[in-house]
Amino acid sequence: xxxxxxxxxxxxxxxxxxxxxxxxxxxxxxxxxxxxxxxxxxxxxxxxxxxxxxxxxxxxxxxxxxxxxxxxxxxxxxxxxxxxxxxxxxxxxxxxxxxxxxxxxxxxxxxxxxxxxxxxxxxxxxxxxxxxxxxxxxxxxxxxxxxxxxxxxxxxxxxxxxxxxxxxxxxxxxxxxxxxxxxxxxxxxxxxxxxxxxxxxxxxxxxxxxxxxxxxxxxxxxxxxxxxxxxxxxxxxxxxxxxxxxxxxxxxxxxx
Numbered sequence: 001x002x003x004x005x006x007x008x009x010x011x012x013x014x015x016x017x018x019x020x021x022x023x024x025x026x027x028x029x030x031x032x033x034x035x036x037x038x039x040x041x042x043x044x045x046x047x048x049x050x051x052x053x054x055x056x057x058x059x060x061x062x063x064x065x066x067x068x069x070x071x072x073x074x075x076x077x078x079x080x081x082x083x084x085x086x087x088x089x090x091x092x093x094x095x096x097x098x099x100x101x102x103x104x105x106x107x108x109x110x111x112x113x114x115x116x117x118x119x120x121x122x123x124x125x126x127x128x129x130x131x132x133x134x135x136x137x138x139x140x141x142x143x144x145x146x147x148x149x150x151x152x153x154x155x156x157x158x159x160x161x162x163x164x165x166x167x168x169x170x171x172x173x174x175x176x177x178x179x180x181x182x183x184x185x186x187x188x189x190x191x192x193x194x195x196x197x198x199x200x201x202x203x204x205x206x207x208x209x210x211x212x213x214x215x216x217x218x219x220x221x222x223x224x225x226x227x228x229x230x231x232x233x234x235x236x237x238x239x240x241x242x243x244x245x246x247x248x249x250x251x252x253x254x255x256x
Contacts, residue, residue: 011048013041023062024054031082053100063107090115114144128163135241139229
C-alpha cells in the first residue's frame with residue numbers, strides 16, 4: 001500500500017498521507033511523493049481544487065518521523081529541504097488548497113495546514129507545535145505561524161508546545177471552520193463544492209495576487225529557517241530529546 005494516496009474525483013485532487021500506524025509522520029520518501037503530487041495537480045487542468053488529509057481519524061499528521069530519524073546519518077530522516085519546498089509549493093500552487101483535519105495536527109502537520117489556503121477540521125481535534133518537548137523547534141513552520149496568527153500566540157505555542165482545541169484554532173485563524181465529526185464528510189464536501197462552483201482561472205489569479213503581497217519574502221525566510229533547524233538538530237539537547245522520545249522517558253537536558 002502506498003504511503004501517499006492520490007486520486008482525482010470531480011475536479012478535486014485528493015491527497016492522503018497514508019501512514020496511520022506511524023501517525024502519518026513525514027519521512028523523505030513521503031515528502032518527495034507529496035511534492036510530486038502537488039506539482040502534478042498544479043499542472044493538471046482537470047484539477048480545480050486540491051485537498052490534503054491524513055489517513056484515519058486519530059492524527060492528521062504528526063510531523064517528522066522521529067523514530068526513523070534515529071537510524072539515519074545525522075539523525076535526519078525528515079528531509080528538511082523537501083519539507084521547506086513542499087510548504088512553499090502548496091502555498092504557490094495555482095489551485096485552491098484545502099486541509100481536511102480529521103485527526104490531531106502536530107508539528108510539521110501544522111505546517112501543511114497553515115500552508116494550505118483553507119482548512120477544515122473535526123471539532124474534537126487539537127493543534128500543537130510540540131517540538132520543544134523533544135529538544136526541537138518548529139523553525140520552518142514558524143514562517144507560516146507568524147503569517148497566520150499573532151506573534152504572542154505563535155510564540156507561546158512554540159515555546160510551551162501546548163495544544164489548542166479546535167474551537168480556539170478557529171479563533172486564532174489556524175482553521176476556517178470546524179464541524180462535529182459525524183457531520184464532517186458532508187460539510188467539507190459542501191464547502192469544497194462552493195470552490196468548485198467558482199472560476200478556477202479567477203481563483204488562480206487571486207491566489208497569485210495574495211501570495212505576491214503577503215509572501216514575497218517567504219522563500220528567503222524558509223531557507224534561513226532551514227539552516228536554523230540544522231543548528232538545532234546538531235545540538236546535544238536535540239539528540240537527547242529525540243532519544244528520550246524514542247525510549248519513552250523524560251529528557252535529561254544539559255542546556256547546551
